[in-house]
Amino acid sequence: MLLTVGAGLRLPAAETAVSWYRDVTPIFKRACNGCHNPNKLKGEVDTSSYAGFLKPGKHGPNWIAGDAEKSLVLEQVRGAEPDMPKEGDPLTEAEVALIARWIREGAKDDTPADAGPRRPSSPPAYATPPVTTALAVSPDGRWLAASGYHEVFLMDAASLETRERLLGDSPRLEALSFSPDSRRLAVSGGAPAQFGEIQVWETGTNRLEHAWRLTGDSLFGISWSPDGARLAFGGADKSVRVIEAGDGREVMKFDNHSDWVLRTAWVSDGRRLLSASRDRALKLIQVPDGQFIDDINKLLEPAISMTRHPKEEWAVYGGADGGLRVYRAKENQERTAGNNDVNLVREFERQPGAVSAVAFSPDGTLLAAGGVGGEVRVYKTADGARAATLSGHDGAVFAIAFSADGHGVITGGFDGLLRRFDPVTGALQAVWIPVALTGKPGVVQR
Ligand code: HEC
Structure with missing residues (x-):
């Protein structure tokens, strides 16, 4: 079951595990990925994929699975004047709580193998033959x-x-x-x-x-x-x-x-x-x-x-x-x-x-x-x-x-x-x- 909280954030009910793919990535996409992606690795942190986020940043691991309190990412985003996001509005309390719960629940990756609204849904149309590179x-x-x-x-x-x-x-x-x-x-x-x-x-x-x-x-x-x-x-x-x-x-x-x-x-x-x-x-x-x-x-x-x-x-x-x-x-x-x-x-x-x-x-x-x-x-x-x-x-x-x-x-x-x-x-x-x-x-x- 999903409850709707605030500005479109879908908070999983207490009995449902927090999903990296469904719940956490939309927050990062909106507030973090602009500075933390493979091309722009501020603080050597990549929040744009699970594999990227798993890699430690300049000052060590971004999280410790199961231990939200000791996790760097939470330190950065919570409190009255959080360090992150460096620009823009702070995360809401509900968003911070969601990330904390995801870590407490083991910080698992549930990205589907073919995760992709990014896969084109229909084949391209060609007016001229496409260049063959391979x-x-x-x-x-x-x-x-x-x-x-x-x-x-x-x-x-x-x-x-x-x-x-x-x-x-x-x-x-x-x-x-x-x-x-x-x-x-x-x-x-x-x-x-x-x-x-x-x-x-x-x-x-x-x-x-x-x-x-x-x-x-x-x-x-x-x-x-x-x-x-x-x-x-x-x-x-x-x-x-x-x-x-x-x-x-x-x-x-x-x-x-x-x-x-x-x-x-x-x-x-x-x-x-x-x-x-x-x-x-x-x-x-x-x-x-x-x-x-x-x-x-x-x-x-x-x-x-x-x-x-x-x-x-x-x-x-x-x-x-x-x-x-x-x-x-x-x-x-x-x-x-x-x-x-x-x-x-x-x-x-x-x-x-x-x-x-x-x-x-x-x-x-x-x-x-x-x-x-x-x-x-x-x-x-x-x-x-x-x-x-x-x-x-x-x-x-x-x-x-x-x-x-x-x-x-x-x-x-x-x-x-x-x-x-x-x-x-x-x-x-x-x-x-x-x-x-x-x-x-x-x-x-x-
Ligand atoms: C406008 C750019 C910008 C945005 C947006 C941003 N960050 Fe950062 N982030 C930085 C910079 C720059 C650093 C490096 C800071 C430093 O080394 O002092 C950093 C560092 C970090 C670190 C490592 C901190 C450390 O001490 O090593 C984490 C974790 C982090 N950011 C998480 C996030 C998260 C999560 C978000 C989204 C909620 C976010 N950031 C949004 C620019 C940004």
């Missing part, structure tokens, strides 16, 4: 996923027909990754300079299992650990993070990069992680303790794309200046004055512009790279010889994925058209748009 093919070969605006287009990988539109909070999706068993699709994205979000979808039911807002800026380069239990990703906040895919618990946070971290890849059976950053480094990190092992590469140019070889402990990265290089994912300690790039396996011909996307074929024999130049070039991994050139893109290519059988390579980018090519001959097999456009027929040739 693509992924499920390991079992059934699904092809492509990014849209606020949504993922989940396509049947054989017929190329869109089966589902997965609507989420993030307007911009930066990376898509299927779990090793193909049963889940993870998304990293966000709204630049507002929030970073991780979504986990169940591919069988198309249900949004989790949506976590974790940071105040975009999240990039999501990848699954080989056992399918953990997710790694980088951020515009220069961090590399690992969380449990089941409950979102942070397992590792690595803060050793000095610029955006755009890609991650697991190596050594999930015991180590590679991160690629605009700071030019490919860093090898121990999981879960987050110990920095080494930069595996010579720091030549911003690393804007990276993926690991499916069989060898190698990674390829594409650079902002057109470099394309394969490295061994191991310590760099044998470096000498004469050779300070000892892990380099192969350097490929320079690409015409920044290399935004790289992909290995499932057996690792082919490597595809594309970017600002608008061309995708396919190379033989073994000797670096160019096997095919995939052309026709109108503008930059941002995403490349091989089909699970290796007989097709799918590209997407600025023009919003998806294309599938034969990676050996370079022949175009299909061109399509994953969504019908308003005002025009949803083209093309399939």
